[in-house]
Amino acid sequence: MRARGLFSRTMLVLGLVFLYVPILSMIVFSFNNSRLVTVWDAAHSPTLKWYAALVNNQQILSAAWLSIRIALISASVAVVLGTLAGMALARFGAFRGRTLLAGMTPAPIVMPEVVTGLSLLLLFVTLGQLIGWPRGMGAVTIALAHITFCMAYVTVVVQSRLVGFDESLEEAAMDLGARPVRVFLRITLPLILPAIASGWLLAFTLSWDDLVITQFVAGPGSSTLPMVIFSKVRFGVTPDVNALATIMVLIVATGIALSTVWMRYRERRRERDLQLAAAANWR
């Protein structure tokens, strides 16, 4: 027993080192003075000059701004569509089109990105010829593509959350005469709100991060941040990308830390409420 515990634990530690060493090395070298990126220039480091270069890089800034706008729109629309699909799959039982929906929903998750990208581009080109819209590739086509694959993730998250809950609460509300819209707003929505929130965050991250599909459906003048980074790093390492990576890791780490603290707090408050309720009952 002891020996196997030791083996798997050693693997776990080594695996975590493997996962974090590249990220740490980017952070360390973002403060390096040398242009050679991986040769530490001890005399002049640490320095913030790559961060300064980043802040003054108009191309990166405008690409980041475009990426943020696309991610905000894509995540928000994907959450609405994904919640509808998740509701239908988890609550409607058998209905016409269920097999179609259940079959299509997870497909964008597992489809290779080059295939999805190509097919969406060909769709937009065909539509452009048939009905004259979209006129060309750009932010709109990127957002449409992102919504489509983000929606799949939201559906899976919402569906698994809904399946975990039994329907008796909703049924009780209906028995008491609440109309469906009211049942949804007062019972279902609060129950699946955590799933919707994490689905939105997941969708935002995926949209913000996507390169391959975006490259297919982007047009001239609509370069997202991953596209700019890719064209920069394709022909070698550039130190300001290290600085950018450090900032992004910092934002994600802060976000995760905050959400963990908030969830802890909620859990504790819930426990306290339960204890109070139990005490009141006992009295």
Next chain:
Amino acid sequence: MRWRPSGRQLIAGIPILWLLVLFLIPFLIVFRISFAEVRLAIPPYTPLISWQHGVPSLELHGAAYAFLFTDPLYVSSYLYSLKVAAFSTLCCLLIGYPMAYAIARSGAAARAVLLMLIVLPFWTSFLLRVYAWIGLLKNNGVINNVLLYLGVIHHPLALLQTDFAVYVGIVYSYLPFMILPLYANLEKHDVTLLEAAADLGARPWRAFLAITLPQSFPGIIAGSLLVFIPAVGEYVIPTLLGRTDQIMIGRVLSDEFFENRDWPVASAVAILILLLLVIPIMLFQRLEQRELEAAR
């Protein structure tokens, strides 16, 4: 009487309509263009129906496919993609299984932290994490510098632009996808079975092979599919880290489309990738659906 959709029809109908237009129809278009011939026009392929002396005739060409099957470059990149994906999946399994096992067997508090550590890299940019390996693997990169400093090697190793670099990149990027389904499976195991086996005198490895491993089979399959399927069509990792003399099938598709402007061949490559993946994808969907039904 006018037909008015009920609330339920609207709820299910909107996402179905969206996926029909932006997911299913695009594939039909790809399928159709894969049977066209390339020509110098806008769009750069022959129409499905051509009119000759007022008579419509269906134009279906197999030229794109014939080209792919006879050109050794495409055949080799197809096989190479399969090899890379299969070997990376195996590596992910060998590394990820013990990790998932260790997480599933640790205390509740440690488990939450460990899971977060596994998922955290996934939230940071995929592209930047792949990029980080360029700095580690290149000739004057971190790994070579450390090895030179330690005296293990005397000349830098050529690590970048090799198969090794692609394996490292894929395993690194997709390891969380292997660990999470495995963990979800291993965590549900009944520890009393192992205790019973130990009481009956089974050695730990024997108990593991007879009890834990067979039970974790669904997790192994789910994790392997989640790594294998995207790895076959992987574009970014081989482009940044991989060899220049042997490209993967995802890169072939992109090059055919953007560099050669050959839409029919690019579409045919997409169809062939799908043919390769249709069984794994269906298997994955079946597993996913069963998991959701089981939670009911």
